[in-house]
Amino acid sequence: MQRRKLGPLEVSAIGYGAMGLEGYYGSIGQADAIETIRHALDCGITLLDTADAYGDGHNEALLAQAINGRNRDAIVIATKFGIVFDPDERGTSLTTGWGFSLNINGRPEYAQRALDASLKRLGVEYIDLWYLHYPDPATPIQETVGAMAEQVHAGKVRYLGLSNVTAEQVRHAHEVHPISAVQYEYSLWRREAEQTLLPTTRDLGIGCVAWGPLGTGFLAGMTRVAEDDFRYHNPRYQGENRQHNEERFAPLSDMAKELGITAAQLALAWLLHQGSNIVPIPGTRQAARVEENAAAVEIVLTPEHLARIDQLAPAGLHVETPWCKTRDVTSDA
Numbered sequence: 275m276q277r278r279k280l281g282p283l284e285v286s287a288i289g290y291g292a293m294g295l296e297g298y299y300g301s302i303g304q305a306d307a308i309e310t311i312r313h314a315l316d317c318g319i320t321l322l323d324t325a326d327a328y329g330d331g332h333n334e335a336l337l338a339q340a341i342n343g344r345n346r347d348a349i350v351i352a353t354k355f356g357i358v359f360d361p362d363e364r365g366t367s368l369t370t371g372w373g374f375s376l377n378i379n380g381r382p383e384y385a386q387r388a389l390d391a392s393l394k395r396l397g398v399e400y401i402d403l404w405y406l407h408y409p410d411p412a413t414p415i416q417e418t419v420g421a422m423a424e425q426v427h428a429g430k431v432r433y434l435g436l437s438n439v440t441a442e443q444v445r446h447a448h449e450v451h452p453i454s455a456v457q458y459e460y461s462l463w464r465r466e467a468e469q470t471l472l473p474t475t476r477d478l479g480i481g482c483v484a485w486g487p488l489g490t491g492f493l494a495g496m497t498r499v500a501e502d503d504f505r506y507h508n509p510r511y512q513g514e515n516r517q518h519n520e521e522r523f524a525p526l527s528d529m530a531k532e533l534g535i536t537a538a539q540l541a542l543a544w545l546l547h548q549g550s551n552i553v554p555i556p557g558t559r560q561a562a563r564v565e566e567n568a569a570a571v572e573i574v575l576t577p578e579h580l581a582r583i584d585q586l587a588p589a590g591l592h593v594e595t596p597w598c599k600t601r602d603v604t605s606d607a
């Protein structure tokens with residue numbers, strides 16, 4: 275498996291996103307989930323992405339079981355905090371545009387509590403890459419990152435990351451403590467990060483971890499989802515939008531066939547061609563697909579193919595609504 279750098283942190287060029295193991299995209303048994311994570315490690319994937327909020331902490335516990343007995347030093351554990359899932363904790367409401375809101379807390383005292391809980395669930399002494407999941411609209415990002423930096427100094431965290439942030443927030447945070455990775459939704463159906471966020475990460479020597487690299491499955495051919503699926507309320511999957519998106523991306527499947535690869539591999543290979551600091555973290559519940567996705571690192575696309583893809587999904591494209599709209603909140607009381 276090829277390697278890439280997220281700031282100073284070396285990881286496999288493709289990581290594994292564990293969120294989908296928690297039932298957001300359909301249920302899967304615990305044994306199969308553990309097996310899928312282990313298969314990712316066996317394929318040479320070193321970067322495992324989770325968050326304290328996935329399955330209300332259960333995803334981290336699952337990961338702990340999967341890495342039990344493996345060489346801890348060879349695994350890069352990335353987790354996130356900031357989405358409040360304990361009903362006794364306070365936070366600030368953030369509307370997602372997917373039919374639900376999130377509750378966000380980036381206060382220093384919460385950061386410390388969240389980290390200690392993550393370490394316990396993961397059964398490890400340190401976390402390799404610790405992200406702020408979403409910036410807290412009620413807490414300056416400098417304050418949150420200052421608290422995160424204390425945990426680096428305490429030896430509980432190796433590197434810091436930010437997720438779902440603007441270029442300006444990255445610059446402010448990086449002045450407080452070096453940021454190694456910025457995680458953002460980036461794929462052929464959401465390219466607006468190319469406008470200011472990606473250039474900023476390159477300027478500052480920060481890695482970019484692409485979440486939803488398969489368009490949450492759409493780019494891999496999963497264009498229809500069940501009513502109880504997490505994606506059902508995403509406007510991208512609904513009515514005319516869906517039809518429009520199906521038509522837009524159908525030529526991608528044709529191109530993949532032409533190249534003798536799958537549509538998922540084409541979407542991942544395209545991302546890897548957008549810069550050496552980009553690391554996609556596709557999620558799947560199926561071991562065979564882990565392998566298929568990992569193999570995308572070997573695919574070389576010609577300038578002609580890249581130009582055809584650009585016509586299909588132009589630079590800066592943002593299909594349908596933004597992932598998150600921040601509600602104006604001056605207090606979390």
Ligand SMILES: NC(=O)c1ccc[n+]([C@@H]2O[C@H](COP(=O)([O-])OP(=O)(O)OC[C@H]3O[C@@H](n4cnc5c(N)ncnc54)[C@H](OP(=O)(O)O)[C@@H]3O)[C@@H](O)[C@H]2O)c1
Pocket residue numbers: 290291292293294299323324407437438457458484485486487488489490491492494495496536538539555556557558559560563566567
């Ligand atoms: N920072 C954030 O706010 C944030 C938000 C969302 C996600 N994430 C992270 O990013 C990771 C990936 O994002 P995601 O899971 O939302 O979206 P994704 O990786 O773009 O797509 C996952 C979907 O694609 C399907 N899939 C995967 N490989 C496939 C293949 N080779 N062929 C056909 N279908 C395939 C999966 O179905 P099967 O399971 O059936 O294979 C699943 O439904 C998450 O696991 C999480 O770690 C971060």
